[in-house]
Amino acid sequence: INYRIGLISFYLVFAHDKLKPSTNGSFCTESKECLEYELVCKTDEYEVRHYSPTRWVSTDAEAYFMGVGAAMAFRRLFQYITGSNEGGVQMEMTAPVLVKIPEQTRMWEPAVYTLNFPLPAAYQDKPPTPTNDKGCFSVQLYFTEMPEMDVYVRSYGGWMLSVTSRLHAHLLTKELERVRASYNCSYHYGVGYDSPLKLLNRHNEVWYVAEGEPVLEPNPTSPHPIPKVKLQPPTFHPQHFTCSNRS
Ligand SMILES: *[C@@H]1O[C@H](CO)[C@@H](O)[C@H](O)[C@H]1NC(C)=O
Numbered sequence: 670i671n672y673r674i675g676l677i678s679f680y681l682v683f684a685h686d687k688l689k690p691s692t693n694g695s696f697c698t699e700s701k702e703c704l705e706y707e708l709v710c711k712t713d714e715y716e717v718r719h720y721s722p723t724r725w726v727s728t729d730a731e732a733y734f735m736g737v738g739a740a741m742a743f744r745r746l747f748q749y750i751t752g753s754n755e756g757g758v759q760m761e762m763t764a765p766v767l768v769k770i771p772e773q774t775r776m777w778e779p780a781v782y783t784l785n786f787p788l789p790a791a792y793q794d795k796p797p798t799p800t801n802d803k804g805c806f807s808v809q810l811y812f813t814e815m816p817e818m819d820v821y822v823r824s825y826g827g828w829m830l831s832v833t834s835r836l837h838a839h840l841l842t843k844e845l846e847r848v849r850a851s852y853n854c855s856y857h858y859g860v861g862y863d864s865p866l867k868l869l870n871r872h873n874e875v876w877y878v879a880e881g882e883p884v885l886e887p888n889p890t891s892p893h894p895i896p897k898v899k900l901q902p903p904t905f906h907p908q909h910f911t912c913s914n915r916s
């Protein structure tokens with residue numbers, strides 16, 4: 670299988686002054702590499718994005734609260750990229766961090782949260798084998814081949830907490846139901862772009878994975894019926910396409 674690398678390097682971007690990431694609207698400010706996507710369409714409530722297949726390093730944590738599970742899982746993944754792997758390879762942190770959150774959780778039962786870091790472009794094909802702190806093979810870490818996918822995205826600021834994440838997931842599903850979009854309702858992704866040290870202009874997202882083709886409706890002002898816009902970096906959002914109802 671040929672994994673197209675959907676990661677771009679901000680080093681390359683900086684080399685061309687015309688493509689410097691703008692501070693306005695750019696939410697990928699802290700990582701050298703950020704997952705690249707195509708904006709399919711956009712409404713006031715959500716965006717539809719297309720992602721190419723990519724490889725991620727993943728770990729599961731069972732917890733009663735997302736924050737607790739995510740913190741445990743984050744520590745493991747962070748150790749992996751900072752050298753807990755065969756060869757002691759040090760990798761740069763990439764963005765975003767994806768937490769797979771099951772839709773149905775019960776108060777009295779812990780849920781399994783899966784945290785995922787995108788592997789840097791240089792390690793997409795051959796990621797180093799994870800080891801634990803004793804240098805033994807780590808069974809807790811594994812690689813996830815994320816398939817090509819369309820996602821419905823709602824963005825919000827502040828911190829990604831269980832409560833805010835669920836609230837925005839709820840608001841997004843209400844809107845997706847209103848426009849009769851098909852999506853996998855068994856889970857959503859909580860998506861973070863910022864380190865906890867960043868205090869202002871934080872950017873988070875909720876994603877639902879679309880099922881089937883999202884229906885598109887070109888804006889009357891747009892001359893092209895098929896949107897194929899590579900964003901480098903995901904900063905400049907072309908506004909030619911609105912998302913239409915499935916009716
Ligand atoms: C950035 O946003 C601010 C506030 O919305 C605006 O005043 C400023 O002109 C924008 N700058 C650019 C380069 O778009």
Ligand SMILES: *[C@@H]1O[C@H](CO)[C@@H](O)[C@H](O)[C@H]1NC(C)=O
Nearest residue numbers: 769852853854855856878880
């Ligand atoms: C929805 O996601 C779940 C969990 O990843 C998966 O098992 C299921 O097959 C998906 N449903 C469809 C219709 O793809």
